Amino acid sequence: MRDPYGRPADSFGYSADVLGFSQGAFTLLRDIIAQRLGVFYGDDKRDLLTDKLAGLVAARGMTSFLDYYYLLRYDTDAERHWSELMDRLSVPETFFWRQPEQILALANVVAPRHFEQRPHEPLRIWSAACCSGEEPLSIAIALAEAGLLDRRPIEIVASDASEAMLERARRGVYYERSFRNLPAHLRERYFTPEGQGWRVQRRLHERIHWSTANLVEPAAVRPLADAHVIFCRNVFIYFADQTITDVVRVFGGSMRDDGYLFLGASESLTRLPTEFDLAEIAGAFVYVKKSAARVAPAPAADAGAYRRF
Numbered sequence: 001m002r003d004p005y006g007r008p009a010d011s012f013g014y015s016a017d018v019l020g021f022s023q024g025a026f027t028l029l030r031d032i033i034a035q036r037l038g039v040f041y042g043d044d045k046r047d048l049l050t051d052k053l054a055g056l057v058a059a060r061g062m063t064s065f066l067d068y069y070y071l072l073r074y075d076t077d078a079e080r081h082w083s084e085l086m087d088r089l090s091v092p093e094t095f096f097w098r099q100p101e102q103i104l105a106l107a108n109v110v111a112p113r114h115f116e117q118r119p120h121e122p123l124r125i126w127s128a129a130c131c132s133g134e135e136p137l138s139i140a141i142a143l144a145e146a147g148l149l150d151r152r153p154i155e156i157v158a159s160d161a162s163e164a165m166l167e168r169a170r171r172g173v174y175y176e177r178s179f180r181n182l183p184a185h186l187r188e189r190y191f192t193p194e195g196q197g198w199r200v201q202r203r204l205h206e207r208i209h210w211s212t213a214n215l216v217e218p219a220a221v222r223p224l225a226d227a228h229v230i231f232c233r234n235v236f237i238y239f240a241d242q243t244i245t246d247v248v249r250v251f252g253g254s255m256r257d258d259g260y261l262f263l264g265a266s267e268s269l270t271r272l273p274t275e276f277d278l279a280e281i282a283g284a285f286v287y288v289k290k291s292a293a294r295v296a297p298a299p300a301a302d303a304g305a306y307r308r309f
């Protein structure tokens with residue numbers, strides 16, 4: 001028997017007529033997905049991965065997950081299939097003013113400190129898994145509220161691996177769930193009602209440069225990570241430790257010397273070998289590039305707001 005690409009069916013040790021999601025097909029797909037997209041499905045997440053892939057497999061009239069694996073590996077249109085798969089695996093759970101203490105630490109401590117030390121150097125901020133855009137827009141709102149967005153050179157770049165999420169971000173219209181944590185007066189100030197939702201003010205939306213980038217592709221990450229501040233929140237929870245270590249190494253290699261890395265509340269680097277130290281700034285946890293902590297200690301004025309562990 002031959003597989004869909006004409007090779008002997010047992011070339012991976014599995015026959016092509018395997019129906020359903022055998023352990024072998026699961027392992028092959030899980031590993032290639034982790035390698036290509038970062039997202040790792042452990043054995044306990046097998047049902048979840050099955051649910052997510054079933055529609056894509058069925059839509060192609062395929063009868064086995066192994067056929068879908070071959071499609072991802074060898075099809076001439078594999079890039080399109082990977083993009084579709086990324087959209088399918090993306091977890092679009094995000095909202096404005098998520099972990100506001102981090103956003104406020106950036107606007108009220110990190111950014112003012114940056115302009116005190118380097119008044120003419122643009123502050124570069126990257127939201128590295130921006131989903132539908134609520135995170136970078138919250139950053140822009142906080143900087144506008146601090147009176148910095150229009151008065152200081154600030155560049156905000158936002159990216160995600162999912163084209164579908166970026167499409168939503170580029171559209172700039174948001175619905176009730178996205179506003180569950182944003183103070184009402186900020187919604188009134190920066191959004192206008194449109195249909196069932198709210199459109200973000202154009203001047204804010206235009207301050208953000210939107211792009212696609214996969215965190216596990218160093219060539220895509222390096223230019224974006226050449227930043228003073230990276231927000232990479234609530235995506236490492238889906239990655240294996242080795243992948244996180246590799247991505248953070250690329251961040252560290254490109255970030256500015258006094259770089260700040262904000263992660264999600266349930267994410268931690270402390271057990272991994274990285275060049276970042278955990279610090280607390282104005283009640284928010286942040287990772288600071290080690291060299292930065294040595295050469296650029298917090299200035300006396302806000303020393304009380306800054307603690308390194």
Ligand SMILES: C[S@@+](CC[C@H](N)C(=O)[O-])C[C@H]1O[C@@H](n2cnc3c(N)ncnc32)[C@H](O)[C@@H]1O
Pocket residue numbers: 037038039089090091092093094095098128129130131132135159160161162165213214215216232233234235264
């Ligand atoms: C749960 S959302 C987090 C959004 C936002 N950072 C927040 O904290 O509210 C996770 C996002 O990570 C993105 N993602 C998953 N794997 C990725 C990868 N390899 N590269 C870039 N983004 C990825 C998903 O598409 C999704 O938009």
